[in-house]
Amino acid sequence: MEKPTIFYFVHAHGNGHRAIFNLLYPELSEFFNVIAVTTNEEVTEYLQWNHRVEILQLPPKYPPNYEIPEHTFSKAFEMTPYEIEPAFRAKSFAEAIIKYQPKAFYCDGVPEIAIMSRSMGLPVVLVHLPGNIIQDPTQVFAHELADHIVAHFPASLEQENYRFATKTFYSGYLSKYFQENLIQNKSLNENPVTIILGYDNYDESVLRNITSDLNTKFTVIGNKRKYNLAENCVQLGRVKNISDGISGKIVISAAGQNTVAEMFSLNKTLILLPESRPYDEQKIHAEILAEEGIALLAKENFTAQDWKNILSEAKSFKPLNKNVVNPFAAKEIAQKMNNWYA
Structure with a gap:
């Protein structure tokens, strides 16, 4: 038929x-x-x-x-x-x-x-x-x-x-990664931290503030440009399978639905830095997730100290993200x- x-x-x-x-x-x-x-x-x-x-x-x-x-x-x-x-x-x-x-x-x-x-x-x-x-x-x-x-x-x-x-x-x-959640190592160290660059990518000044703590190792995933960052940062560029490129438990990313879904399915703690969109969809999405205790919310004007504070908070943050994927x-x-x- x-x-x-x-x-x-x-x-x-x-x-x-x-x-x-x-x-x-x-x-x-x-x-x-x-x-x-x-x-x-x-x-x-x-x-x-x-x-x-x-x-x-x-x-x-x-x-x-x-x-x-x-x-x-x-x-x-x-x-x-x-x-x-x-x-x-x-x-x-x-x-x-x-x-x-x-x-x-x-x-x-x-x-x-x-x-x-x-x-x-x-x-x-x-x-x-x-x-x-x-x-x-x-x-x-x-x-x-x-x-x-x-x-x-x-x-x-x-x-x-x-x-x-x-x-x-x-x-x-x-999320295509949901099944990988079942085999994630629950004892992953919070250090290093992964930064996933969004569709528009962040300004270099923002990334420098994020990565200012030289005692923390950062893995930067993204494909549009290379940044002048300190030696505590590894820039992978574009990766075929994002789950293979992520280091550690904490991920900083934009608030697009697909990225959020994939990170939750990989059992990651999310710090969201939303990108500008015509309907403020990422901003609103990130705010709701933060209000519900599912993710942490950062802002583009965060200082280096603000980033140190929120990264410290993320280490003990227990996201209420059960069954969202x-x-x-x-x-x-x-x-x-x-x-x-x-």
Whole structure:
């Protein structure tokens, strides 16, 4: 029997969306013919290299050399230009819907495409992230029109002002490293400390403050630049398997969902230094985790002494992170999709 088709949109920003696709694609493929939708050549190449998946790459919505305006959240569709390119994107998407006749659109990012999908008669399953989405009319509309919403985090970490909880499935965090948690050495020394550079990377001055204690060894993982740091720092650059590069129990990282999930699944104590995002999603995510006693929260303006203090606190910190990572999350999401649309 031929499997029904679904479209799965993979957002281009950061690595987390790709990591989630890596986990969900095999499970969804048990029930569906999954066609990945992208808007970016780099993402397309990544998916082609890592998966035998058919890909629909939509044309750009911006004309060449277009200066993208700052997102003010003042009106719906403010990031869609008054140009012909959005029409070509819509035409390409409509033709694909007619050709493949998908049962649903799993949208991990870009609310405009979710809205476009629903306007063409295609049910939308919207991926929900923490952040100030309520201030953005486009995001609100996408949440309102979605058949179902999936949050890749626990319900206990939801914001109080979120209005769509009744149609949201909270899967818990997803992580490819969950099984490694079972074999982690519980007696790991807190020294050294690992720093995982985020998508944007930190300023060198911030890293120097973090690593100012020369009695502590730091392992720095990241791929965008090399820093002029003291001899107590080892810079690994990009690593294929982040779990192999981590030294010690304490990890300093940004607050993206994927990194947080992976570190919790590896039984690490997290000090979060969130990066700037349009909806303050990392800031809000980190603040909620700190309020719930799951992680420690740092700030970019921390002095060297502030970092010494929080690193000292981390050594005795007991994170309340039990069951926040769900080892069956990908299977459960796929089963939900099967129940809804197969």
